[in-house]
Amino acid sequence: MTLIQAVFVLFAILTLGAGLFTVLSRHLFHAVLYLILSLVGVAGLFVLLEAEFLAGVQVLIYIGAISILIIFAVMLTRGMARNPGPPLNNQSLAAAVIAGLFFVLLAPVIAGFPWPQATQGVPADAIEALGRSLVDPNQFALPFELASVMILAALIGAIFIAREKR
Amino acid sequence: MAPFLVEAAIKSLILVLLLLTGFAYLTLAERKLIADFQARIGPNRAGPYGLLQPLADAVKLFFKEDFIPEYADRVLFVLAPLITLIPTLLIFAVIPFGPELTLFGYRTRLQLTDVHVGVLYIVAVTSISVYGITLAGWASNNKYALLGGIRASAQMISYELAMGLAIVSVVLTTGTLQVSGIVEAQRNGWLIFLQPVAAVIFFITGLAEIKRAPFDLVEAEQELTAGYLTEYSSMKFALFFMSEYVKMIGFGALMTTFFLGGYLGPFVDLYPGLGVVYFTLKVGFLIFVLIWLRATLPRIRYDQLMSLGWKVLLPLSLANVMGTAVVVALTA
Amino acid sequence: MAIREGEVQEFTLEQLKHLVSERALRGETVLLNVGPQHPSTHGVLRLLVELDGETIVSVVPDIGYLHTGIEKHCESKTYTKIIPLTDRIDYLSPMSNNLAYVMAVEKLMGVEVPLRAQYIRVILTELQRIASHLVWLGTHALDIAAMSVFLYCFRERELILDIFEMVSGQRMMVSYFRVGGLWRDVPEGFEEAVRAFLKLMPARINEYERLLKRNPLWLQRTKGVGVISPEDAIAWGVTGPSLRGSGVNYDVRKAQPYSSYDHFEFDVPLGENGDVYDRFMVRIEEMRQSLRIIDQALRRLPRGPYITPDRKVTPPPKEELAWSMEALIHHFKFWTEGFSPPPGEVYHAVESPRGEFGVYINSDGSPRPRRVHFRAPSFVNLQALPIMAKGGLVADLVAIIGSIDIVLGEIDR
Numbered sequence A: 001m002t003l004i005q006a007v008f009v010l011f012a013i014l015t016l017g018a019g020l021f022t023v024l025s026r027h028l029f030h031a032v033l034y035l036i037l038s039l040v041g042v043a044g045l046f047v048l049l050e051a052e053f054l055a056g057v058q059v060l061i062y063i064g065a066i067s068i069l070i071i072f073a074v075m076l077t078r079g080m081a082r083n084p085g086p087p088l089n090n091q092s093l094a095a096a097v098i099a100g101l102f103f104v105l106l107a108p109v110i111a112g113f114p115w116p117q118a119t120q121g122v123p124a125d126a127i128e129a130l131g132r133s134l135v136d137p138n139q140f141a142l143p144f145e146l147a148s149v150m151i152l153a154a155l156i157g158a159i160f161i162a163r164e165k166r
Numbered sequence B: 001m002a003p004f005l006v007e008a009a010i011k012s013l014i015l016v017l018l019l020l021t022g023f024a025y026l027t028l029a030e031r032k033l034i035a036d037f038q039a040r041i042g043p044n045r046a047g048p049y050g051l052l053q054p055l056a057d058a059v060k061l062f063f064k065e066d067f068i069p070e071y072a073d074r075v076l077f078v079l080a081p082l083i084t085l086i087p088t089l090l091i092f093a094v095i096p097f098g099p100e101l102t103l104f105g106y107r108t109r110l111q112l113t114d115v116h117v118g119v120l121y122i123v124a125v126t127s128i129s130v131y132g133i134t135l136a137g138w139a140s141n142n143k144y145a146l147l148g149g150i151r152a153s154a155q156m157i158s159y160e161l162a163m164g165l166a167i168v169s170v171v172l173t174t175g176t177l178q179v180s181g182i183v184e185a186q187r188n189g190w191l192i193f194l195q196p197v198a199a200v201i202f203f204i205t206g207l208a209e210i211k212r213a214p215f216d217l218v219e220a221e222q223e224l225t226a227g228y229l230t231e232y233s234s235m236k237f238a239l240f241f242m243s244e245y246v247k248m249i250g251f252g253a254l255m256t257t258f259f260l261g262g263y264l265g266p267f268v269d270l271y272p273g274l275g276v277v278y279f280t281l282k283v284g285f286l287i288f289v290l291i292w293l294r295a296t297l298p299r300i301r302y303d304q305l306m307s308l309g310w311k312v313l314l315p316l317s318l319a320n321v322m323g324t325a326v327v328v329a330l331t332a
Numbered sequence C: 001m002a003i004r005e006g007e008v009q010e011f012t013l014e015q016l017k018h019l020v021s022e023r024a025l026r027g028e029t030v031l032l033n034v035g036p037q038h039p040s041t042h043g044v045l046r047l048l049v050e051l052d053g054e055t056i057v058s059v060v061p062d063i064g065y066l067h068t069g070i071e072k073h074c075e076s077k078t079y080t081k082i083i084p085l086t087d088r089i090d091y092l093s094p095m096s097n098n099l100a101y102v103m104a105v106e107k108l109m110g111v112e113v114p115l116r117a118q119y120i121r122v123i124l125t126e127l128q129r130i131a132s133h134l135v136w137l138g139t140h141a142l143d144i145a146a147m148s149v150f151l152y153c154f155r156e157r158e159l160i161l162d163i164f165e166m167v168s169g170q171r172m173m174v175s176y177f178r179v180g181g182l183w184r185d186v187p188e189g190f191e192e193a194v195r196a197f198l199k200l201m202p203a204r205i206n207e208y209e210r211l212l213k214r215n216p217l218w219l220q221r222t223k224g225v226g227v228i229s230p231e232d233a234i235a236w237g238v239t240g241p242s243l244r245g246s247g248v249n250y251d252v253r254k255a256q257p258y259s260s261y262d263h264f265e266f267d268v269p270l271g272e273n274g275d276v277y278d279r280f281m282v283r284i285e286e287m288r289q290s291l292r293i294i295d296q297a298l299r300r301l302p303r304g305p306y307i308t309p310d311r312k313v314t315p316p317p318k319e320e321l322a323w324s325m326e327a328l329i330h331h332f333k334f335w336t337e338g339f340s341p342p343p344g345e346v347y348h349a350v351e352s353p354r355g356e357f358g359v360y361i362n363s364d365g366s367p368r369p370r371r372v373h374f375r376a377p378s379f380v381n382l383q384a385l386p387i388m389a390k391g392g393l394v395a396d397l398v399a400i401i402g403s404i405d406i407v408l409g410e411i412d413r
Helices: A003-024 A028-048 A052-076 A078-082 A092-112 A126-135 A141-162 B002-037 B053-062 B074-094 B118-128 B131-139 B143-174 B179-188 B196-209 B234-259 B273-296 B302-331 C013-019 C022-026 C070-074 C080-087 C094-109 C115-143 C147-168 C190-213 C216-222 C230-235 C276-299 C318-322 C325-336 C377-382 C385-389 C394-404 C408-412
Strands: B098-103 B106-110 C030-034 C046-052 C055-062 C344-352 C355-363 C371-375
Touching: A003 A028, A028 A052, A028 B131, A052 A126, A052 B118, A052 B131, A052 B143, A126 A141, B002 B053, B002 B074, B002 B234, B002 B273, B002 C147, B053 B234, B074 B118, B074 B131, B074 B234, B098 B273, B118 B143, B118 B179, B131 B143, B131 B234, B143 B179, B143 B196, B143 B234, B143 B302, B143 C030, B179 B234, B196 B234, B196 B302, B234 B273, B273 C147, C046 C394, C055 C385, C055 C394, C070 C080, C070 C371, C080 C094, C094 C115, C094 C344, C094 C355, C115 C147, C115 C190, C115 C276, C115 C394, C147 C190, C190 C216, C190 C276, C216 C276, C216 C394, C276 C394, C318 C325, C355 C377, C377 C394, C377 C408, C385 C394
Parallel strands: none
Antiparallel strands: B098 B106, C030 C046, C046 C055, C344 C355, C355 C371
């Protein structure tokens, strides 16, 4: 096993293990912290793939912004955080079985899929290429703009719902 | 691979040692300066001119009882100071302290590492620096600390965006995400002249990010006794204290790098060693301004902080980014 | 519920629940205990604050942590020996307390006070007002985190304390006034010291004002914060600068002039909105008016005796004891038994830096009062805190406490 592989396994365990604890921890606040740890693992995987930009964005947006919002919300809802209920309910067994079945179904498909392999390494100016592809009408300009409009709509909707009714 | 690792190890060691002594004497400098602003004398008992005061403080903190409240979340309570300190140290990894120079026959750059996405790295690391404070506020199981923690996260969310956008306008102007590239791009003129609005926004949001006066609501001793620090003592307190001052240096270093031409200055190409001097002087000046502000300004209120962030700084920085983009597109 | 003497009234938790809202009992809002040990409660004041996020739903002040029993203590002292106790009520303005007390006794006994003593009393109490306002301004600014102002204010207060030390030998617990006049005449150099202070101070007051009034952050923190309407202020019995900040023109010095205040020209500064900023401006302006009064009093300071020659309330001069049997008897009687005012009761109020400071004395004709009560302005003004603070933020609470300018020694007595 090369060094890279060892590091990959480490990050994979971090990601999955933290993900498991996210679901299983009794305390909502701890769950969020495990979620953050899991996201750190994903960021590590991106670095391993030489996708530094994605790693940075992952940390910035998922860890630095979204998780802090979740923590903020948890801190404000004191009652919810103080009385942790059991993390599992009576559907947990069924859920586990279904999830297991799903894994059994998907695993051979993923393993057997002929994934295309890049012939050359990651280009040095990957960021510029990424930026260009997002604004190039022949590439991803339309999906990018569509996503933006959707997020904007969601934002406006959220404000509308959250606004105090007079 | 090996020489690269050795080089990095030596550089990190020097960096950490410098930062830690810098932190110790920064506390003394702040106390002395504020004493001057307030017509007092300041610490003058430990050693000549109080020069041994940081040492005395350190000894005192070591011998204080390390107290953990009974109902605290013990693991998080212990981790929080470390989580606060580490990101603040991480920032310095990508800051160039001087130009490329030859040391002992070895050509090197006075920068720990020059990643391609250095700017993104900086923004990402600053965005996680608030976790330590929020966790400390939560883990203490104290209402004052919790209020401090909530304030910290709210403050972070409100100022992160504007700060990021101010940096985006820097990136747009210089056309690079590499930190050394941003410094080199300022050879023809500091960015503070090209991007004055971004510089002001960065300065204000930076103050808020490092929670210095007048944005020190997180510990606001008059309101929250000490905010997130309320339950901390001994070395854990010292770690928070340390990160607070290292953050001051970090803020000065970032502001210098982005807007004040970093290590650039007259004759820096002839004598590369001068770069370090220029850099230190610029950072020192910025830290002086921070201390000056602390001695002068009252604290802003929670809701005013929010409205300043969302209603003034964010639209302003957005407009600045758009304006910069238009200018860049037209001149390209 | 009437409380009989010697009976302790106890409350159950059920009886106290009405102090906070229903939501606090359900856990929707947070009950935050502020004090008695807290940096910004100006002493050992405890506040039970109900918070919705950072918004204040209600404030319940809880006092009694500094109870010294001064009022009860007075009942076992002769009239002269009570004077040092009054210093310790409002320890930031002992001169005003001394004045209120000795004037009450004078009123009870019908003693005439020489004009020189009256003028010196005015000079010293006005100096005291400035000293007290300086402490207030410094701590108030510190509460809003403008910390340098605090030290500037204390620098100037030091000058006033030096003058106090000069006249009384004490910097804070002065006990300088006596029934019928003063302890002794002001020493040489007093007038020069006060003149020097008068010369220095206007520029310094302007400096404080500039430091804060032109600071947008200060304006944001004080304007429109902690508003109390004139009606509410009157209803709660608020007096002093806190009342005048709401625009009510009531100053004991003008309404019931005492100690020749009617000889001097001065204005009573008034606010308009009743917010923290107005109370701040009223006090700043009051310092200037105090300087004006001191200036007039010093210029017109008459010569003459510093204490009434009435041997009933004044010990005879020391040198007389050597040759006058009568003086020796007076001296002995005065210092052992004290003097006995006629039976009856009296109330006298002065304008202390915090508001109307009143002294009520009930005499049974013996050398010791039957009952002494102090109307402490801080105590009454503090009652208005919940009204001012409601709906504000935690940071406002601190600013509002500062703007009421309470002294806990006076509240608990």
